[in-house]
Amino acid sequence: MRWLWWFLVMPQSFLLAGYLRDLGLPPIDMAVWSALYLAWFAQVPAVPMLLLGIALGRALIDQAPLPVHLLVVGVPVAVLLPFRALFVAQRWLWQALAAALLAVVIPKLSEVCAGMFDQAASGVSLDPWQVLWAALMLPPMLLASRFVPPFRAFTEPGELLPRVDS
Amino acid sequence: MLRKSAAFPVGLYAMLLFALAWLTLPALFAPLERWLLGAATAAPRMASLFLGQPASAATHDDLARVSDLRDELQRRVERQDFAAEGVKTPAGAQKLLCGVLSATRRGGGGRMSELLLDHSYAELAGCDRVVIKGDQMVGFLMEPGRGRAVDDELSDPARVMLCNHRDAPRLYAGIEFEGDADSSALRFVVRSGSSVDPAPLRVDIWDDPYRAAHLNSYGMEVRTRALQFGAGRFAVPAGLLLGRARVWGYEAGQAEDDLTIGVYVDPPFEPSALSYVVLWRRQISSREGLSSIRAHQRAAATVYDLPGARWGRHLIVTRAHVSDHAAVVQGGLLVGLARGLRFGSGLMTSFPASRRRWSLLLLQDDASAAVVEMSGVVERADGNVAWVRCQGPSRARMSALGEGFLFTGSNGRFCPSGLLIGRVTPDRQRPELLMVMAPRAPGPYAAEVLVAAEEAR
Numbered sequence: 001m002r003w004l005w006w007f008l009v010m011p012q013s014f015l016l017a018g019y020l021r022d023l024g025l026p027p028i029d030m031a032v033w034s035a036l037y038l039a040w041f042a043q044v045p046a047v048p049m050l051l052l053g054i055a056l057g058r059a060l061i062d063q064a065p066l067p068v069h070l071l072v073v074g075v076p077v078a079v080l081l082p083f084r085a086l087f088v089a090q091r092w093l094w095q096a097l098a099a100a101l102l103a104v105v106i107p108k109l110s111e112v113c114a115g116m117f118d119q120a121a122s123g124v125s126l127d128p129w130q131v132l133w134a135a136l137m138l139p140p141m142l143l144a145s146r147f148v149p150p151f152r153a154f155t156e157p158g159e160l161l162p163r164v165d166s
Numbered sequence: 167m168l169r170k171s172a173a174f175p176v177g178l179y180a181m182l183l184f185a186l187a188w189l190t191l192p193a194l195f196a197p198l199e200r201w202l203l204g205a206a207t208a209a210p211r212m213a214s215l216f217l218g219q220p221a222s223a224a225t226h227d228d229l230a231r232v233s234d235l236r237d238e239l240q241r242r243v244e245r246q247d248f249a250a251e252g253v254k255t256p257a258g259a260q261k262l263l264c265g266v267l268s269a270t271r272r273g274g275g276g277r278m279s280e281l282l283l284d285h286s287y288a289e290l291a292g293c294d295r296v297v298i299k300g301d302q303m304v305g306f307l308m309e310p311g312r313g314r315a316v317d318d319e320l321s322d323p324a325r326v327m328l329c330n331h332r333d334a335p336r337l338y339a340g341i342e343f344e345g346d347a348d349s350s351a352l353r354f355v356v357r358s359g360s361s362v363d364p365a366p367l368r369v370d371i372w373d374d375p376y377r378a379a380h381l382n383s384y385g386m387e388v389r390t391r392a393l394q395f396g397a398g399r400f401a402v403p404a405g406l407l408l409g410r411a412r413v414w415g416y417e418a419g420q421a422e423d424d425l426t427i428g429v430y431v432d433p434p435f436e437p438s439a440l441s442y443v444v445l446w447r448r449q450i451s452s453r454e455g456l457s458s459i460r461a462h463q464r465a466a467a468t469v470y471d472l473p474g475a476r477w478g479r480h481l482i483v484t485r486a487h488v489s490d491h492a493a494v495v496q497g498g499l500l501v502g503l504a505r506g507l508r509f510g511s512g513l514m515t516s517f518p519a520s521r522r523r524w525s526l527l528l529l530q531d532d533a534s535a536a537v538v539e540m541s542g543v544v545e546r547a548d549g550n551v552a553w554v555r556c557q558g559p560s561r562a563r564m565s566a567l568g569e570g571f572l573f574t575g576s577n578g579r580f581c582p583s584g585l586l587i588g589r590v591t592p593d594r595q596r597p598e599l600l601m602v603m604a605p606r607a608p609g610p611y612a613a614e615v616l617v618a619a620e621e622a623r
Contacts, residue, residue: 011206015213018474047384048181059199063505063515063522065186066199074182081175084232114521117189 002153007053009150010034014057026133031058032102033138034146035073036095039080039112041146041155050154051077068113075109076102103134170186204508207481211511214470214481228605232498234585235571236464239529239584242537248249248442250301253405254392259446262293265526265583266576267323268467269437274330274359274487275366275430278437280314281326284576288320296402296447297326302434303337303390303406304443305329329408330358330366333433338393339431340407341386352377355392356408356431365412365430375574379426386411388431409433439541441525441575441583463582464614469493469501469514478519478547480513486617492580493616498604500574500585501613513613518552519589520544525575526556527583528590528600530568538567539575542600554591564597572602580616 014030034054038047055069062069080098105149143153188195200414248261260420265284283290285349287310289348305328308315314333315325317544327334340353352374358370372378388411408431415426465486472481480496480502488506494514495501502516517524526537540558556564569592575584575622588604 004382007206008209012209013470015210015474018476021473022474023304030323044175045562046179047175048177051181056202060206060472060513061479063188063479063513063520066183066203067195070188071182074178074185076177078178078182131201146233163596 002150005048005143005150006050007056007155009122010050011057011060014061018061026069026072026137027130028131028137028141029103029106029134030054031069031073031106031140032099032134033141035077035080035102035106036098036138036142037145037151038077039098039152040074040084041142043154044081045079046154062110063113068110068117069133071113072106072109076105092139095142096135100135100136103131142163169275172195178422180421200506200508203505203513204511206314207507207511207513208509209483210472211470211483212521228269228495230500231236233530234623235586236573236584237496238574239527239537239571239597242529243527244296245441246441247299250298250406253298253301254403256476256504257487258563259294259448261446262290262447264324264445265442265573266292266440267579268576269440271331272361273328273334274361274368274603275363276361277330277366278336279331279358279438280367281328281443283324283326283443284582285324286321287318287324290324290447291320291603292447294448296406297443297445298406299435299440299443301407303329303402303408304435304440305331306334307383307445326443327358327367329433332358334358336370337389337408338400339388339389341388341411352381353562354378354429356388359430363430364414365409365432367409367431367433369411369429369431377431381411381413381426381429384411391488402561432535434542435539436558438523438538439575441527441539449574450522460581463618464495464617465617467504467613467615469613470495472513476519478516480514482514482613482615483510484615488512488615488617489580491578493574493585494613495585495616496587496613498541498584500581500587503577503581516550516552516604517602518538518544524554525577525583526554526587527573527575528567528570529573532568532569532570535568535570538563541575543601550588550604552588552604561597565593567592567597567600572600579620582616 017028017030038050040052051070051074054073058069058073059066079109146155194489203207244263247263264283266283268283269278270279271278271280290307293307295307295309301451305326306317308325308327310318310320310322316326318325319501320427328336335356338357340351342351354369354373355371356367357370359366386407390402390404390408410432412432413426414428414430415424418424465484467484470481470483472479480538482504488504490505492504492506493500501515502514503520504512504514506512523541523543526540526542530538538559540556542554545555570590570592572587574581574587576583588602589599593599593601
């Protein structure tokens with residue numbers, strides 16, 4: 001049931017984010033948000049299929065083919081995931097830095113993948129405002145999203161408990 | 167356990183490997199992508215009926231002009247591609263204009279070296295093997311069952327090897343020195359260059375190496391010369407333009423001549439920008455059927471705005487099976503390129519929103535100006551205005567371009583040449599950029615999508 005919920009909601013959330021942006025709200029890069037969620041908080045065995053739902057959402061709004069989106073979101077997740085054990089993921093500074101980093105890396109990776117695989121390049125361009133918004137808004141949004149469906153069903157149990165810093 | 171799996175997420179790596187395999191064998195996994203994305207568009211399909219901005223369409227005035235502009239384009243293309251001044255054509259030969267579906271396989275100079283035509287080998291039976299364009303030498307028609315085309319059938323789209331193809335025959339050519347005291351032609355043999363050479367063709371054997379070593383000017387025309395014997399299957403008429411010479415060497419000191427170490431030939435066209443080539447047919451055929459390669463039908467489709475998607479990204483609904491990169495048209499106007507999905511849905515990207523490489527034709531307002539073939543990528547867009555970075559024509563030619571209309575060149579089987587894209591204004595500060603304004607008017611509209619003949623209903 002949680003998978004059905006994920007595949008129903010996640011692709012549409014990319015369109016919803018765009019719709020809210022069109023209404024004048026600050027732009028939220030769903031690819032960055034979801035990549036951070038997968039890297040820091042998601043249950044590791046579920047990550048590959050969660051990634052597929054995210055790639056489907058990105059394929060709705062962007063002309064690059066589905067496997068390119070799998071790589072564009074999946075490669076940063078694969079790089080960040082091992083650091084989950086090393087860093088305290090809930091520290092806001094780390095999350096803000098990672099969000100800003102991904103807001104730069106994901107558009108660049110899209111261009112690289114398009115050139116490498118002779119596919120249509122992604123229309124996403126690097127926007128400094130988007131980087132700033134990602135750094136400021138994504139950490140609190142990540143905090144909130146862990147407790148709402150469909151994210152809650154895939155969040156590591158330890159991340160749902162309030163952390164006591166030593 | 168958690169830490170170990172986080173440090174080495176096998177499932178994620180497997181998914182990334184799967185994505186790489188998917189990109190390597192796209193045809194194998196295309197049905198899966200159609201199913202997944204088709205299912206994901208179910209909700210937007212419902213939402214499109216109630217939300218979002220209407221998709222862009224063209225006004226009646228715009229559409230009324232399209233037919234006249236397309237006729238003018240076709241007339242000018244035939245005029246310039248059939249013209250071959252100074253070239254001795256076979257007696258009684260009929261010229262046949264063929265569209266180019268794609269350019270593939272890197273050859274000399276790192277450029278594409280094979281063309282796929284929109285005519286089958288069977289349709290081109292009786293044609294000369296030499297393929298030209300105006301007075302330009304393009305390449306040689308391959309023979310099905312021989313050489314590179316050993317696996318091709320008669321019903322397959324014909325392939326042309328360009329002169330920079332590794333299997334292309336060497337050509338006897340020369341440079342004429344007009345007004346020179348030593349005005350005799352410098353003759354030589356031209357062959358395909360290697361992929362790392364600075365130009366697609368290189369000069370191999372000279373009749374006068376001493377004169378060749380003193381070449382130091384750029385841009386001299388290199389034209390084919392007639393062979394009296396030994397031409398065999400690849401008899402090439404004299405006078406065809408192979409390209410312009412590019413001299414490679416070292417600049418010497420003040421008292422010495424420059425040292426020439428190699429001469430290359432730059433063909434006058436960019437293979438990926440070619441939309442049409444011309445063949446000669448010796449036996450005039452009065453009945454030329456429309457092969458399945460060129461047989462399109464137009465299937466009715468409705469274009470909806472996709473709420474939340476970037477500008478120029480739309481949802482199409484049609485009953486027909488839509489191929490990837492099929493043109494969505496309104497009359498003769500290009501609306502965008504489709505990606506066919508399951509469940510009667512498709513996604514469409516308009517020209518300004520696209521980021522793929524296009525083959526393009528520019529029809530300038532000046533009636534005496536030639537149609538310019540080029541390839542281009544949309545660099546940036548603002549609504550229905552796109553700035554296209556073009557390749558193909560020289561910088562000098564790009565600087566001299568006037569205003570006009572941009573059409574599609576050959577962009578695959580389901581996006582033929584001659585679909586109007588929009589009005590073009592050259593950027594005088596940056597000649598390689600063209601500003602293209604696609605027609606736009608508010609209102610949802612019905613469009614058509616090009617599909618295989620058997621798919622239209």
